[in-house]
Amino acid sequence: MLIAVDGPAASGKGTIARALAKHFGLPHMDTGMLYRSVALTMFRFGGDPASEFEAVRACEGVAQIDPTDPELRSEVVGSIASRISTYAGVRAALLERQRNFASQAPGAVLDGRDIGTVVAPNATAKLFVTASPEVRARRRAAELLARGMPAHLEDVLIDIRARDDRDTHRDAAPLVQAADADLLDTSDMEIDEAIAAAIELVERKIAALA
Numbered sequence: 001m002l003i004a005v006d007g008p009a010a011s012g013k014g015t016i017a018r019a020l021a022k023h024f025g026l027p028h029m030d031t032g033m034l035y036r037s038v039a040l041t042m043f044r045f046g047g048d049p050a051s052e053f054e055a056v057r058a059c060e061g062v063a064q065i066d067p068t069d070p071e072l073r074s075e076v077v078g079s080i081a082s083r084i085s086t087y088a089g090v091r092a093a094l095l096e097r098q099r100n101f102a103s104q105a106p107g108a109v110l111d112g113r114d115i116g117t118v119v120a121p122n123a124t125a126k127l128f129v130t131a132s133p134e135v136r137a138r139r140r141a142a143e144l145l146a147r148g149m150p151a152h153l154e155d156v157l158i159d160i161r162a163r164d165d166r167d168t169h170r171d172a173a174p175l176v177q178a179a180d181a182d183l184l185d186t187s188d189m190e191i192d193e194a195i196a197a198a199i200e201l202v203e204r205k206i207a208a209l210a
């Protein structure tokens with residue numbers, strides 16, 4: 001069983017994808033971490049995010065990045081990730097790793113921006129998780145503060161809007177709800193409610209396919 005979870009920044013897609021993976025006993029891949037790993041490689045070694053050539057070269061360093069490195073979650077790295085993810089060459093360089101993960105038995109849960117549309121268009125169930133920009137900014141600011149990183153709500157909201165704009169308007173695999181994805185707006189939901197709603201949507205999809 002393959003579950004695709006897509007959505008904009010801080011919508012809760014990672015939280016939901018992890019909970020689905022636990023519930024259904026499947027491995028989980030946070031594909032945003034791949035783009036963040038490329039961004040961190042460039043940040044550390046001085047790559048220019050304006051250069052597609054340098055960004056594609058940085059994709060070779062992804063395996064060297066420690067996935068628990070707290071800097072991966074910083075806003076500066078997220079912002080570089082959002083820029084370099086617009087390059088078709090970068091997306092192509094990271095595609096095989098994601099497809100390999102998606103094709104393992106007995107299945108997997110992947111979250112990102114283009115899982116249901118590009119990485120795994122044949123997924124068993126697809127969720128498009130969203131929330132208003134203001135709610136997402138509050139969540140991201142709280143998350144950063146809890147991690148001991150500086151965060152000003154207005155700046156985080158500006159960054160979220162800029163990221164939404166880049167993610168939805170880029171030519172290469174833009175963020176868009178797949179035609180066969182279920183929409184889950186978590187703006188007015190607590191985490192537990194959002195997870196329960198996601199599990200119900202996936203179970204309904206499985207029942208419809210049986």
Ligand SMILES: Nc1ncnc2c1ncn2[C@@H]1O[C@H](COP(=O)(O)OP(=O)(O)O)[C@@H](O)[C@H]1O
Pocket residue numbers: 007008009010011012013014015016139140142143186189190191192194
């Ligand atoms: N429904 C929710 N209500 C409140 N906070 C949430 C909810 N879903 C996620 N969060 C919190 O918001 C932050 C971002 O969630 P995350 O799952 O990492 O989002 P994404 O993967 O879409 O960027 C985390 O701190 C998470 O605990």
Ligand SMILES: Nc1ccn([C@@H]2O[C@H](COP(=O)(O)OP(=O)(O)O)[C@@H](O)[C@H]2O)c(=O)n1
Pocket residue numbers: 008009010011031032033035036078081082083085086111112113114115163167
């Ligand atoms: N499948 C994916 C995952 C992330 N990304 C990009 O990588 C950046 C970081 O992704 P992320 O999921 O870690 O970001 P957040 O949603 O957690 O802020 C995003 O701004 C996207 O532009 C992408 O283009 N495609």
